[in-house]
Amino acid sequence: GNSVTQMEGPVTLSEEAFLTINCTYTATGYPSLFWYVQYPGEGLQLLLKATKADDKGSNKGFEATYRKETTSFHLEKGSVQVSDSAVYFCALRTNTGNQFYFGTGTSLTVIP
């Protein structure tokens, strides 16, 4: 079956700290992988994506590399800001349609 496992939070970091949020997946075929972010009171927004193995998605200083050998798509940022405080969701989309599978979400709080 298809599933996404995401590191549990909450995560609290000081401003300018390094961030890693782990994400591993199980999927049949060759899925596309995504990170979505949900700011307080808002809907999910696409942060970055990768559609094939070894692709690196990047946006707003965040990066994630599609690792087929380890079935992982870990999210990283070198220096977090207070404005990065949000809930982050790892997700996969199967290559057979539009259905998404989400991880449980990781809450990040960045303190000044």
Add this chain to the structure above:
Amino acid sequence: GAVVSQHPSWVICKSGTSVKIECRSLDFQATTMFWYRQFPKQSLMLMATSNEGSKATYEQGVEKDKFLINHASLTLSTLTVTSAHPEDSSFYICSAPPGQGYEQYFGPGTRLTVT
């Protein structure tokens, strides 16, 4: 980017009544829309896939007679929670892809509280 709206954003209803939630794609047409339910501190759970012009496809364990879905047009899908009970209280989110193989665009969600 593409915009998906939901209405209402927040609703309180009494137990036994029905509530309708609308999901609209504002600047693109969507033959398929998805309805999710999000519990506090948990992930999104796919409830059903809404198909324009045909019946919705429900995930296992989701009561289709309780959660009625109608995809009235290429820009509107509605979710009606019938005979709501307190355990139906949750955050309901819809999403739509602008086409096959695109990422999902999510609505801002609707907070339902059943008293």
